Every structure is written in structure tokens, then in C-alpha cells.
Amino acid sequence: MAMLIRWVEARSDISMPELAAKLEAATKMRAHPAALSRALLGAGFRYKKQLLASECGRDDVCEARRRWRLHRQPRMREQTHRLVFIDETATTTKMTRLRGRARHGQRLKGRARLGHWKTQTFIAGLRCDGLTAPWIIDRPMTKEILEIYVETQLAPTLDPGDVVILDNLPSHKSEKARQLLKQRGAWFLSSRHTAPT
Numbered sequence: 001m002a003m004l005i006r007w008v009e010a011r012s013d014i015s016m017p018e019l020a021a022k023l024e025a026a027t028k029m030r031a032h033p034a035a036l037s038r039a040l041l042g043a044g045f046r047y048k049k050q051l052l053a054s055e056c057g058r059d060d061v062c063e064a065r066r067r068w069r070l071h072r073q074p075r076m077r078e079q080t081h082r083l084v085f086i087d088e089t090a091t092t093t094k095m096t097r098l099r100g101r102a103r104h105g106q107r108l109k110g111r112a113r114l115g116h117w118k119t120q121t122f123i124a125g126l127r128c129d130g131l132t133a134p135w136i137i138d139r140p141m142t143k144e145i146l147e148i149y150v151e152t153q154l155a156p157t158l159d160p161g162d163v164v165i166l167d168n169l170p171s172h173k174s175e176k177a178r179q180l181l182k183q184r185g186a187w188f189l190s191s192r193h194t195a196p197t
Helices: 002-010 016-027 033-042 059-078 143-157 175-183
Strands: 083-092 119-127 130-137 163-166 187-190
Touching (some): 002 016, 002 033, 119 143, 130 143
Antiparallel strands (some): 083 119
8 A cells, every 4th residue: 555655646646547557567466446546545545636837837927926925915905995806607508418328238319409509608897895897798708899898898887096807818818908997097917917826
């Protein structure tokens, strides 16, 4: 067991079939991957993984995060009423279950309606005291849609000094939207700099 634990600690994302093959090569002992998984569970290991962006270790990214923690974050904690977090969610009519169960040797056939698939997107700003500028559109988010949202829905709710924090998505990178906020005395901040390392 100590050998298995050493191998898992040395390479934490090793799969159970890989571990079984390594055990057999090292000791000529065969073990089913499920048995190895149960043994590791009994030793306190759980199957989990949190992926972090590989650029988190780059010097420029580390420096940007350090500046964020030391300079921007303390100031924003003092002025939480100035923060507006923008987020969106979407539903689509093409959502249908892709898998099911059938007896061995029998095919499982699913049914889905033919037609035009539609996506409905909900976007809103979240302030410390509630939602602001909620908006629903009958299409996926694009840069052009974001620009319309900022111009018609979000910008009228902003005060000078407000900070709009949004995800680091291609559809959120708009110079026009940035200028619209600047005209109101507000500014964008990408959540890329705020995400935990």
C-alpha cells in the first residue's frame, strides 16, 4: 500500500488503469483498477481535481495578482457600492439527454424535435445591494450584443467611479463598450486579474 501511495503522491492525476499497469510491472501482481480505487479511498484519497490556468505561474501574471491584492482589492473593499459584477447565463431549446440505459445488445433510440434551435441569454449586473440592469435576449452573447447591453441597459445605471467587473471572454472585449463606460466615468475590469490562483 505504501508503494501505491508514493506513486499517487508523485503523480496525483494517474488513472487507475495506469496505476494497475505500474503495479503489475513493478511487482508482477495484478489488481483490478476498481480495487485500487477502493484501496486509495480507504487510505483517505478522493477523486478530484481543480484545474488552474497554466499562466498562473508566469511572472507577469503573478505581478498583476500581487498588485491586485495589495492595491486594488483593499480600496474596493472600502467602496463595495461601486462594484458591479456582470454575468450571464443561457438556456437552449436543443437541450436533450444524450445518453440512457438499454439492455445488453439492444439499441437505445432517443427522440428530439426537429426545428430551429434557439438560445435565450440572461445578463445582469450584481451590486452589493441587488441586481441591476437585467436583460434577456433571444440569442447567444456576442460582442455586438454586449455593446447594445452596455449602451441601453447598464450605462444608464452607472455613476462616476463605478467599476464593472466581467469575465475574460472574447465577447466581453469591446472597445466601444469600454468607451461607453468611460463616458459615464466608470471602467471595466476583467475578472482574469481577480480569479484566485
